[in-house]
Amino acid sequence: MKRRVPGTVHRRRGGPLPPVDAQLPPLAYGPGEKIPLVGTYLKVRRTIVDPIGLAVESQRRFGDVFTLHVPFTFKLTYLTGRDGYRAVLGLPPDHGTIEPILGQLPTVGFWFRRLRTDTKSLQELALAGRKLMAGLVSGPRLAQLDEVLTGVLRSRLSTWDNRTVDLASEIPSLLYEAGGRFVCGNTFWDEAGGELAGLYWRIADGITVPRAALAATPAGRFMPEFRATRRLEQVLTTLIRSERHRHNSLIRAIRSVTVAGSAISEADVPWMLMYVLFNVTTYPGSYGIWTLIDVVSHPDVLALARARSGSDQRRAFLADCLDETIRIYPVGLLARGLTKPLLYESAGRRYFVPAGHVVAALPYAINRNESEYHDAERYAPQSRQHERPAALFGRGAFGCVAASFTRALISGMLDMLLTEFELDLCDPVPARHCRVALPYPSRPLRAVARLRAGSRG
Numbered sequence: 261m262k263r264r265v266p267g268t269v270h271r272r273r274g275g276p277l278p279p280v281d282a283q284l285p286p287l288a289y290g291p292g293e294k295i296p297l298v299g300t301y302l303k304v305r306r307t308i309v310d311p312i313g314l315a316v317e318s319q320r321r322f323g324d325v326f327t328l329h330v331p332f333t334f335k336l337t338y339l340t341g342r343d344g345y346r347a348v349l350g351l352p353p354d355h356g357t358i359e360p361i362l363g364q365l366p367t368v369g370f371w372f373r374r375l376r377t378d379t380k381s382l383q384e385l386a387l388a389g390r391k392l393m394a395g396l397v398s399g400p401r402l403a404q405l406d407e408v409l410t411g412v413l414r415s416r417l418s419t420w421d422n423r424t425v426d427l428a429s430e431i432p433s434l435l436y437e438a439g440g441r442f443v444c445g446n447t448f449w450d451e452a453g454g455e456l457a458g459l460y461w462r463i464a465d466g467i468t469v470p471r472a473a474l475a476a477t478p479a480g481r482f483m484p485e486f487r488a489t490r491r492l493e494q495v496l497t498t499l500i501r502s503e504r505h506r507h508n509s510l511i512r513a514i515r516s517v518t519v520a521g522s523a524i525s526e527a528d529v530p531w532m533l534m535y536v537l538f539n540v541t542t543y544p545g546s547y548g549i550w551t552l553i554d555v556v557s558h559p560d561v562l563a564l565a566r567a568r569s570g571s572d573q574r575r576a577f578l579a580d581c582l583d584e585t586i587r588i589y590p591v592g593l594l595a596r597g598l599t600k601p602l603l604y605e606s607a608g609r610r611y612f613v614p615a616g617h618v619v620a621a622l623p624y625a626i627n628r629n630e631s632e633y634h635d636a637e638r639y640a641p642q643s644r645q646h647e648r649p650a651a652l653f654g655r656g657a658f659g660c661v662a663a664s665f666t667r668a669l670i671s672g673m674l675d676m677l678l679t680e681f682e683l684d685l686c687d688p689v690p691a692r693h694c695r696v697a698l699p700y701p702s703r704p705l706r707a708v709a710r711l712r713a714g715s716r717g
């Protein structure tokens with residue numbers, strides 16, 4: 261038998277052995293999953309249909325650290341709990357990369373053309389994009405957000421009084437427009453915003469595990485998201501080349517970006533524009549509609565929002581409402597591909613996670629931990645102030661750069677909407693599932709909008 265030397269790795273049946281003082285995380289499996297073939301089918305099905313449920317159940321059965329062997333892809337090791345969250349998201353980008361995740365997203369990862377096709381260059385572009393976006397949505401620029409919001413709402417809400425509106429499509433569309441105008445400017449959005457919003461909607465609505473899996477097969481070419489991506493590429497490339505937008509500040513900012521120390525290639529400018537708009541529209545669109553649904557469908561919360569005196573106070577409370585919406589339905593998968601092994605300690609045990617595994621945090625379980633959040637499943641933004649901050653916007657090298665912007669955008673829009681209108685829901689609130697990526701309501705949510713007494717109209 262081979263002798264193990266602490267800190268070294270031996271290979272056995274293709275897998276590395278941990279050092280003597282550490283152990284590999286237990287391999288999690290569900291009922292029937294050990295049966296050859298049938299087990300593989302069951303596991304693939306579960307991973308595709310309900311990946312978050314699978315992780316939560318595995319945590320209950322196998323403890324805070326466990327590995328899921330996702331057939332045909334990678335080994336996914338969950339480090340659950342707050343320490344796991346810190347460990348996963350605290351990895352530097354050369355140790356924990358987002359390549360395996362980003363590379364599997366159809367539009368961002370492999371459909372929208374770039375100069376190169378490898379995932380390393382994709383991560384470099386994403387990191388450069390993150391830095392660019394941090395500058396676009398912070399600092400003195402944030403002061404212009406209200407003007408943009410007021411402009412968008414004034415023109416779009418003028419026809420709402422006494423009408424039945426489908427909130428599930430109207431609200432994301434308002435937020436797409438506000439985010440789009442904020443980063444691209446009015447001339448650009450006036451020319452192409454309507455079409456861009458429709459394309460991004462189609463793409464974002466398709467971000468689910470089953471569709472991402474289908475996208476990677478030859479059948480992907482027949483998916484509506486594929487056609488939307490091709491059209492998006494065309495529209496953005498035309499805008500970038502157009503004389504009319506030669507001085508557009510966003511396009512100029514993109515051209516001055518450096519990627520891994522060199523100037524961005526002209527061939528990557530459309531991708532970067534796509535990426536900025538993707539982030540600035542699709543995330544607020546999804547979380548904005550669900551925050552509104554949560555507030556309107558909880559009369560006690562709506563009353564508390566309206567009782568706040570003055571816009572600043574109302575917005576602060578509505579920003580808490582957004583946080584509460586994210587707390588209960590956080591971004592489902594926060595994961596990194598390991599380029600080197602990782603040693604991790606939990607509950608007195610040392611775990612060795614080999615290079616090549618994907619490590620993931622589980623914000624869903626952190627945010628619903630009954631020992632930290634009173635009545636954790638309940639939507640109660642008014643009672644969370646003294647509880648621990650939830651896992652909302654990530655942290656570390658790939659943490660969100662737009663938390664303040666998003667809070668200001670969504671709370672500002674909800675404040676204006678709820679101050680002007682009474683919204684009486686006609687349909688039951690659609691079911692929501694915590695998915696890996698952005699969930700949108702799966703069917704219309706009609707509401708009758710009426711101007712409130714005393715509103716400006």
Ligand code: HEM
Binds near residue numbers: 662
């Ligand atoms: C409610 C809305 C939003 C939520 C819940 C959210 C959440 C998150 C989370 C959890 C991460 C960490 C991802 C990881 O560690 O793998 C992240 C990263 C990031 N977010 Fe946000 N975000 C939102 C809105 C936005 C907006 C509006 C923008 C852009 C203006 C943005 C830009 C980014 C960027 C650039 C990253 C870095 C990682 C990447 O490139 O994907 N986010 N966000």
